[in-house]
Amino acid sequence: MKPVYYRLENSWTPKGGPNGQFTFTLLNLSESPLSGFKLVYTSLTRVSDPEACENAQFLRRNANFHEFSPPPGFLLAPGQSWIFTVAGLHRKAQHCTDGAKSAYLTLVDGTHVEVAVSDLLLEGSLSEPPPALLPEGHLDLPFALQPWPAxxxxxxxxxxxxxxxxxxxxxxxxxxxxxxxxxxxxxxxxxxxxxxxxxxxxxxxxxxxxxxxxxxxxxxxxxxxxxxxxxxxxxxxxxxxxxxxxxxxxxxxxxxxxxxxxxxxxxxxKPRYGWRGCHLDVSRQFYPVADVKRLIDILAWFKLNIFHWHLTDDEAWRLEIRAYPQLTTTGVLRGPNEPLLPQLGNGAEPVGGFYSQGDIRDIVAHAQALNVEVVPEIDIPGHNAATLAALPELTDGQEAPDSYHSVQGYPNNALNPAVPLTYEFLEKVFDEMVELFPSSYIHVGGDEVANGSWLASPLAKELMAEEGISGTFGLQSYFLKRIKDMLTARGRKLAGWNEVAHGGGVAAKDTLLMAWENPQVGIDLAREGYDVVMTPGQAYYLDMVQAEAFQEPGASWAGTVPPAHTYAYEAEGEFPEDLKDKMKGVQACIWSEHFLSRGYFNRLVFPRLPAIAEAAWTPKAKKDWNRFAAIVPLSPAL
The missing domain is CATH 3.30.379.10 (Chitobiase/beta-hexosaminidase domain 2-like)
Structure with a gap:
């Protein structure tokens, strides 16, 4: 193990700005002084006001990547520290994973040196033991069955x-x-x-x-x-x-x-629902083949039958496409000198990782042997920063490179519906995907396209005038209708997130949409004629925090989601009786922004994944939280 020569301490206080402020302390534990350096850290709590920092100069930000330099002439002597504050944050830090996830220094000669990062502290807060997520439990029948039978x-x-x-x-x-x-x-x-x-x-x-x-x-x-x-x-x-x-x-x-x-x-x-799914985001963090296969094993153990594999996003394109090898060379490498900057816990060392077509066939065969269907996702048209870094010819060269930003802070990250090469590219991608994945569905994302996307593109303006299209979501609907036609021609059906319905959407026939923003969305989609899978963040997103304490890891945009809530949640909710046939099932979602270790993965995914498995299988009248709590400690983990 290499010694740590530099460490970054970070804390957050609600004072200092509308959303509080960070205090960063960089310690020089080496025997040499530092000068002329830059400090980079990655954090999901992003800086929105570059001027709101003290004793540091803000240099640049790209999504979660932040770069600062000390004041001119600053010298960091051995054993000394540089302290600076950063306010102007886009939201408050609520949990320990909202601070810096990784850091590194760029020295005056251009080399990059790793910086160890300590846990985020909340000023004035005591470190509390993690709450008990499960009661002791009670068994009326002493049988270890997960999920409980009908x-x-x-x-x-x-x-x-x-x-x-x-x-x-x-x-x-x-x-x-x-x-x-x-x-x-x-x-x-x-x-x-x-x-x-x-x-x-x-x-x-x-x-x-x-x-x-x-x-x-x-x-x-x-x-x-x-x-x-x-x-x-x-x-x-x-x-x-x-x-x-x-x-x-x-x-x-x-x-x-x-x-x-x-x-x-x-x-x-027998199962309650036909679609009993679990999603895994492998773009933000890469999971080796062995880990993916073990997760599929766990799904089979819990009688879940869908593995929704989120293969592409802003952070990386993980699926080998032989027609475009640059997708898995340029499009997966994140590092200080790479086309994709470090994000979400990456530091000085470049990171990559992708699944070869041989890997894909191996994983699909593994799942098929266990009666698990692999539903692949390439996320389009949004969430394509990695794609566009690998294939810059897919952009409208006349469009300003910073004309819009996604909710995650990426500039111009959506495939342009007015660039003809976009469709040629996707035709070739789908040609290879249908050879790899026998699933009747291909998931195309369709989520979180920033309102305002493409409106500064001359090509998009021309297309809008020709086709009578209004606004970003009219363009998205035009794009997705063409994508649906591509899939239909290849004998596949379209699956997507609930925003696929925006701007006029696509034809409801042979379309399956996943309601993630809130439960009411699922009912609204069913009224529009879509088949629906319920996967609301407020209950079924396994990256959400499980308790309110600051020391709890995870995201919090959908609130606090303890296992008891995940278990008790009834996805049918207020579905009118005449719409219940449109609800095809439920799905857990594992988003990987916060999953920097196997420990975090297992802490956040279990016992909530088995809870969703029981919701997918067991009739409502047979669910019992205390019985579940008694059995679930037997669950396998990753």
């Missing part, structure tokens, strides 16, 4: 079999057992396997009964002292039945006494 009438036994083994199984049933053996071994590496493909005198027979009369994805388990019978209709139902058996036996083994295995009775089970 119907259960089973009696717990006083003992449990060493293993379950198939009796008279067909080859596809044996393969499914093998798949669940591998799944459980990956998730619980030190635990003994719950299944054996060979008979065991200490085991219990597992008998299969395929029934065409059962619903899709459903299963039924019937327990007896000498055997368990698994009835199912399709491959998904078979897997879910086996997964439930694995959970039951694993829980009885690892928490003996608290959880038990059934000796008689039955479980009849």
């Amino acid at each position: 119907e259960i009438d089973a009696k717990p036994g006083d003992s449990f079999p060493v293993v379950l083994y198939p009796q008279g199984a067909r080859s596809d049933e044996l393969l499914s057992i093998s798949t669940v053996i591998s799944l459980s071994r990956r998730l619980f590496e030190s635990d003994h396997s719950v299944f054996s493909l060979a008979p065991s005198p200490q085991g219990r027979a597992l008998v299969f009964d395929r029934q065409a009369s059962l619903d899709a994805e459903s299963y039924r388990l019937t327990f007896a002292s000498d055997k368990v019978t698994l009835s199912y209709r399709d491959a998904a139902g078979l897997q879910y039945g086996l997964t439930s058996l694995a959970q039951l036996l694993n829980g009885a083994r690892t928490t003996k006494g608290r959880f038990r295995f059934p000796i008689s009775g039955s479980i009849s089970d």
